[in-house]
Amino acid sequence: MLEIKNVSTSYGHVEALRGVSMAAHPGEIVSLIGANGAGKTTLLNTISGMTPARSGQILLNGVEITRLSPEKIVNLGVCQVPERRQVFATLSVRDNLTLGAYTRMRGRGEPPIKDRKTLHLDIETIYAMFPILKQREKQLAGTLSGGEQQMLAIGRSLMGRPKVLLLDEPSLGLAPLIVRDIFEIINCLREIDTIILLVEQNARAALRVADRGYVLETGRIVMAGPAADLAADPAIQQAYLGKQGR
Amino acid sequence: MKRLLIARLGSPNLIAFLIMALGLAAAPVFIDNNYIITVLTIIALFTMLTIGLSLLMGYAGQISLGQATFFGIGAYSMAIFSTRLGLSPWLSLLAGMILAGGVAYLLGMLIFRLHGHYLAMATLGMNIILYLILTQQVDWTGGPSGFRGVPDLSIGGMTLSTDTHYYYLIWFFALITIALSLNIVNSRVGRAMRALHSSEIAAETLGIDTGRFKLQVFALSAAYSALAGGLYASFLGFISPSSFTINASIKIVLMAVVGGLSSIWGATFGAAAILVIEQWLRTAIKSLVPGASGEQEIIAFGLILMLIMIFMPEGLVTGAGKALRARIARRKPERAQPAGG
Numbered sequence: 001m002l003e004i005k006n007v008s009t010s011y012g013h014v015e016a017l018r019g020v021s022m023a024a025h026p027g028e029i030v031s032l033i034g035a036n037g038a039g040k041t042t043l044l045n046t047i048s049g050m051t052p053a054r055s056g057q058i059l060l061n062g063v064e065i066t067r068l069s070p071e072k073i074v075n076l077g078v079c080q081v082p083e084r085r086q087v088f089a090t091l092s093v094r095d096n097l098t099l100g101a102y103t104r105m106r107g108r109g110e111p112p113i114k115d116r117k118t119l120h121l122d123i124e125t126i127y128a129m130f131p132i133l134k135q136r137e138k139q140l141a142g143t144l145s146g147g148e149q150q151m152l153a154i155g156r157s158l159m160g161r162p163k164v165l166l167l168d169e170p171s172l173g174l175a176p177l178i179v180r181d182i183f184e185i186i187n188c189l190r191e192i193d194t195i196i197l198l199v200e201q202n203a204r205a206a207l208r209v210a211d212r213g214y215v216l217e218t219g220r221i222v223m224a225g226p227a228a229d230l231a232a233d234p235a236i237q238q239a240y241l242g243k244q245g246r
Numbered sequence: 247m248k249r250l251l252i253a254r255l256g257s258p259n260l261i262a263f264l265i266m267a268l269g270l271a272a273a274p275v276f277i278d279n280n281y282i283i284t285v286l287t288i289i290a291l292f293t294m295l296t297i298g299l300s301l302l303m304g305y306a307g308q309i310s311l312g313q314a315t316f317f318g319i320g321a322y323s324m325a326i327f328s329t330r331l332g333l334s335p336w337l338s339l340l341a342g343m344i345l346a347g348g349v350a351y352l353l354g355m356l357i358f359r360l361h362g363h364y365l366a367m368a369t370l371g372m373n374i375i376l377y378l379i380l381t382q383q384v385d386w387t388g389g390p391s392g393f394r395g396v397p398d399l400s401i402g403g404m405t406l407s408t409d410t411h412y413y414y415l416i417w418f419f420a421l422i423t424i425a426l427s428l429n430i431v432n433s434r435v436g437r438a439m440r441a442l443h444s445s446e447i448a449a450e451t452l453g454i455d456t457g458r459f460k461l462q463v464f465a466l467s468a469a470y471s472a473l474a475g476g477l478y479a480s481f482l483g484f485i486s487p488s489s490f491t492i493n494a495s496i497k498i499v500l501m502a503v504v505g506g507l508s509s510i511w512g513a514t515f516g517a518a519a520i521l522v523i524e525q526w527l528r529t530a531i532k533s534l535v536p537g538a539s540g541e542q543e544i545i546a547f548g549l550i551l552m553l554i555m556i557f558m559p560e561g562l563v564t565g566a567g568k569a570l571r572a573r574i575a576r577r578k579p580e581r582a583q584p585a586g587g
Contacts, residue, residue: 048451074453086448088441099441103453105434153448160452 001025002047002164002195007056007066009039009046016042018219019056024212026163029186029196031206031227033240034216040199041083043216044166047197048080049073060164075108077163084172085153089142093133096141096152097123100159109160126155129188147178154185164195171202183209203240207231215240259428262511263421270417274410285525287413287481290420292517294474296501297427297510298467303499304508305431306463307443308358312369313498315376316346316468318490320475325396325485326386335399339476343469350468354461373492380487392486396479412481419477420514423470427510430466439463440508504554506561515563523550 002024009017016039024030032040045051047058049070058066065073079100088096101119103109113119127134130151136144141152150170157165170186171179183205189196200206207213207227215223215236223230230236237243274283299313323342327333333341357368381390388394398405399415406415430436441449442456449456479485497520505516527546531538558565 050447050450069455070450071453071455074451080451082447082451086445086451088444088448090444091437091440095437095440099437099449099452099454102434102438109453156452 001059001061002197003057003059004043004047005057005059007043007046007053007058009042009051009053011051016051016219017046017053020216020219020221021056022214022221022224024164024195024197026195027190027193028212029190029198029210031198031200031203031210031213032216033200033203033206033213033230035240036201037218038216039219040216041168042219044080044168044197044199047073047164048078048166050080071103074160075103077110077161078166079157079160079162079164080166081153081157081168081170083168085146085149087141087144087149087152087156089140091141092138093136093141093144093152094123094138096156097126097133097159100156103160111161122159126158129158129185130155145178146174147181150174150178150182151185154189158189158192162194164197165189167196167198169199169201171200171205179205203236204231204242259432263425263428266424267421270421271414274413280409283409283413285521287409287416289518289521290413290416291474291478291481292498292501292521293420293514294423294470295498296505296513296517297423298470299498299502300505300507300510300513301427301430301439302463302467303502304506304512305436305439305443306460308460308464309362309366310369310464310467310495311366311492311499312371312373312376312495313467313471314490314492314494315369315373316350316471317475317478317494318376318380318487319346319349319468320472321479321485321490322380322387322393322475323472324476324479325393328397329395330386335397335480339399339473339480342476343472346472346475347465347469351461351465354464358457358460358464370492370495373490373495377487377491380490387487390487392484393479394484396483396485398483399477399480406480412477416477416481419473423473424510424514431510435459443508500551504551504561506564509561509563512561512563516561519562523547 004020004022007017007020008015020039020043022030032043034040042051046053049065049068049072053066056066057064060076060078063076065076065078068076088099091099098119101109101113101122104111104113105119107114113122132148133152133155136148141149144152154167154170167186170182174182179202186196186198187209198206198210207230210227212225213227213230214221215230223233223236231241270286273286277283295313295317299310302308302310320342323345324335324338327338327341328335353372357365357372360368380387383389398407400406406412431439438449438454438459441452441454442459446456501516501520502513503516504519505514506512524547527543531542531546535542554562560568
C-alpha cells in the first residue's frame with residue numbers, strides 16, 4: 001500500500017504541493033486529474049524522489065521512502081514512466097527493455113536477475129504484451145511511432161517489476177485512436193496487481209479506466225472519490241470534461 | 247583478467263582486434279624506419295587519450311575540453327615521482343594514473359553540476375590551471391623550459407631504450423585500453439552510459455545513479471590519459487608544459503569527432519587519421535606549393551577537417567560503415583527494412 005501523508009513540495013519559493021494526502025492499494029488504478037500546473041507531475045516526481053518532498057511522509061508498505069534517493073526508491077519497486085516517454089532514442093528496443101531491469105540486474109530490485117535466461121524470459125513477457133515491440137526489437141527506439149514509444153516506455157518500466165507504477169501523461173501527443181489503445185493497455189495492467197498512479201490531462205479517459213480519482217488544484221487535493229462518482233460530478237464535468245453546466 | 251578483457255567482445259570486434267594486434271606486432275619487422283615507428287607510437291598514445299574522451303563524450307554524453315590536463319598530470323607524475331621522490335618508474339606510472347583519476351573524481355564532483363557549454367568552459371579552465379601550475383612551480387616541474395631526464399621503463403631487468411621497444415610497450419597498453427573499453431561499452435555499464443546520454447531523466451527513473459556514472463567515466467578517462475602521459479614522458483625523456491595546453495585538448499576532441507564519437511574503433515582511427523594527415527601535409531604542401539610554410543599546412547588541414555565533417559558528420563568510422571551499408575542495401579533492395587510506422 002502506498003500512503004502519502006500531508007506532503008508539501010516546493011521549487012525554490014514556489015509551493016507546488018501543499019499538504020497532499022492520499023492512498024492507493026495494489027491492483028488499483030488511481031487517477032490524478034487537474035489543470036496545467038496543478039501539481040500532478042510534481043506529485044509523481046515527489047513519490048519517485050526526483051523532486052524530494054519538503055515536508056510530510058510517503059510510505060510504501062509501511063516503509064518510509066520520503067527522502068531516499070531516486071535510485072533507492074527504484075530499488076524498492078517504484079517505477080516511473082516519465083512525461084513525453086523519454087525512451088532511449090539511440091538504443092535498440094531490446095536495450096531499452098534491458099535497461100528497465102537495471103536495478104534487478106544489479107541484484108537490488110525484486111526479484112533479481114541472475115542470468116541471461118531470466119532476462120530473456122522477462123523480455124519475452126513484455127513482447128507477449130506488446131507484440132509490435134518484438135517486431136521492432138532491433139530498431140532504434142527513436143525510429144518508433146509515438147504510440148510504439150509509449151508502449152516501449154511502459155514495457156521498460158514493467159521490466160523493473162514495479163510495486164508502484166507511476167504513469168505521467170501516457171496519452172500526451174498521441175493520435176486519438178492510439179490513445180484508446182494505450183488506455184486499453186493501462187486497463188490490462190490491473191492484472192499484474194500493482195499500484196498504478198495515472199496522471200492525465202485527458203480526464204475523461206483517465207476517469208473511465210481508473211477505480212478512484214483525486215482532483216488537484218494549485219497543489220491541493222480538492223476532491224476525491226470513486227472514479228465513476230467524480231465523472232458524474234457536475235463541477236468536474238464543467239471544469240475538466242468540457243460539458244456545459246446548466 | 248582474461249575474462250574481463252575478452253568475455254564480452256563480440257566476434258567482429260574480436261576479429262578486428264586480433265588482426266590489429268597481429269598487424270602491429272609484425273609492423274616493425276617490415277618497417278625499417280624510425281620515423282614511421284615513432285609516428286605509430288604517437289598514434290598509440292593519442293589512441294588512449296581519444297578513447298578516454300570518446301567514453302566520456304560519445305557514451306556518457308559529457309563534454310571535456312581539458313583532457314590534456316590528465317595527460318599532463320600523468321607525464322609530470324612520471325617525471326617527478328621517479329626522480330624527485332625516488333619511486334620506481336612503473337610505480338610512478340601507476341601513481342600518475344591514480345592521481346589523475348582522483349583529481350578527475352574530485353573536480354567532477356564540482357563541475358558535473360554544469361551542463362553543455364558551461365561544462366566545456368569549466369574543463370577548459372581546468373586545463374589552464376594545470377598549465378599555470380606547470381609553468382610556475384619551477385622547482386618541481388622545471389617551469390616553461392621543461393623537465394629533462396625522465397627515466398626509461400624496464401621490464402625484467404631489460405631497460406627499454408630504443409624506439410621499437412617503446413613502440414611495443416605503448417601499443418601493448420593501447421591495445422589493453424581498446425579491449426577494456428570495448429568490453430565496458432558492451433556491458434551493463436555501457437548500456438547505462440548510453441542511456442544517460444540519451445535521456446538523463448529516464449535513466450534516473452530506472453534507478454541509474456547518473457551522477458556517480460559521470461564521475462566514474464570521467465575518472466576512467468583521466469586514468470587512460472595519465473597512462474598515455476606517463477608513457478609519453480618516459481618515451482621522450484623530456485617533457486614541457488607546451489605539450490599539455492588547451493591545443494592538445496582540442497586535438498584530442500578533433501580526433502574523437504573525426505573518428506566518430508561513440509565508437510571505440512572510431513577513436514582509434516580518428517587518432518591515426520589526424521596524425522597521418524598532419525605528417526603527410528608537412529611534405530605534400532611543400533611539393534605542391536614551393537616555399538610553403540606552416541601556415542599553408544594549417545589551412546589545408548582545416549579544409550580537410552571541414553570536408554570530413556560536411557560529408558561524414560558522424561565521423562569516419564560510423565560514416566564509412568553507413569555508406570557501406572547503404573550501398574549493400576541499394577544492391578539488394580528486397581532486403582531493405584520497411585520504415586517504422
